Amino acid sequence: MNDFDDDDDVFDEMILRRLSGADLPEMDLDAYRGWIADVEPPTDAQIAAFADYVAGARSWYKHLPLTPPGKLFQFYIDPHAGVDRLVNRSGEVHLRMRTEQTTPFHYSWMTTAEYREWFGCLAFSCAAGSGLFMDDQLGNPDLLIDNNCTLPAALHSADAAYEPVLVDSTCHQPTLQISCLTADSPPQEVLEAGACSLTALVHPRATEDFLATQLAAIKRKQYKRYDAMGGVFDSIQDRLSDLDAQVSSSDETAKKASSDPVFVALIHQEKTRLRQSMIEAMQRMRQVAFQDFKPAC
Known part of the structure; x- marks a missing residue:
């Protein structure tokens, strides 16, 4: 069995490298549409549910500005949405289904089956979010998704489950994991259609009490x-x-x-606007990604 202590430096370097946000090659729109051909377009109900999920998926009230225009969010379709990305010491990325036996690592965690039921294959990115990594082990190789990878022979041995990996759940940039060694960015047309800007007020904890306290203190301090x-x-x-x-x-x-x-009503109005901006961004993206999609009447 491998010991994570021997891999600390390797994983620290890996985290820094993955947080650096290296530019990814852009997938062509036609190729992207072919890649997601087996994916069902998200329903309006799934889009609305995903807007609510994203609103609380990170502590946005800590990471986003209070005031408009806020920070850029991008929504897209990823056939591998809702699975774990496992990075081994050589930098290969394996994909693993989340099940009841998988270790939960964050309050936004859910099984792949639950994720797909609620949200389909919707995914999002925002550079303002915090990095989210966890040390883990490969686990049951039967849960790995065929990702154009040939697993090393060692991973088929009895010790396969103990292979040290880094679980990368960071959402800093839109990423399509094509294979163990290659990743692309979604087409620019998809990202532009699925873009919106959000502020800290999108988070459920950003209540009227929170905003009043923050803005009142700033106003008194800055006198403007x-x-x-x-x-x-x-x-x-x-x-x-x-x-x-x-x-x-x-x-x-x-x-x-x-x-x-009056103040409380205005806060609720702004929170509704932010939620609607996410929904409309996903609806625009859906129309671009699924060329023949026709909304239900």
């Missing part, structure tokens, strides 16, 4: 509002300024705002 953002966020700032003028501290402003019906 953010530049005009357009849309709902300007109305949020205007309402906060009105409430701030009635009290003498940021704590009082936050307390007053979090219970103010």
Whole structure:
């Protein structure tokens, strides 16, 4: 049985390399459509469910800016969505189905079967998210997906399950794992269609209390509002300024705002807008990826 202690330096280097965001070759649109030919287009219900999943998939309230335009998110179709990417010491990437016997590593974790039922083969990327890695072992080779790979003979031995690997669940860049050694980026047409920008307010924990506290403290410290953002966020700032003028501290402003019906309604309106922007991005992407797709009437 291998010991992870012997591989710490190797895996540390591997994490740094995978976080570096090396440019991937772009897959041609026709080739991409051929590659996903056996994938069912996501339904509207799956798209809506995935929007809710992505909203809480990372601690976006820590990683995204409070104010528009926010950070870029990209949605695309990946036939390998919802599986584990296992990186071994030589840099090969094997794909493994997640089952009830697989080790959960994050609060967003679910089995591959559950993922596919809820979301189909939808995937997303955002460079603002934190890296998500875990040391593991290859496990049952029967759970590995045929990924144009020839497994080393050693992996077919009795010790195959103990092969040290790094589970890479980072979503920093859109990636299609073509084989153990090659990965492509989805076509630019797909990524452009599936793009939207999101702020910290997309996360379920970014409540009116959270936003009121953050904005009130910033307002008092900077003695100015953010530049005009357009849309709902300007109305949020205007309402906060009105409430701030009635009290003498940021704590009082936050307390007053979090219970103010107008402020609360504006926050809910902005959260609804962010969710809808994800849904519309996925619907646009679906139309590009699945050329003959016709929405249900």
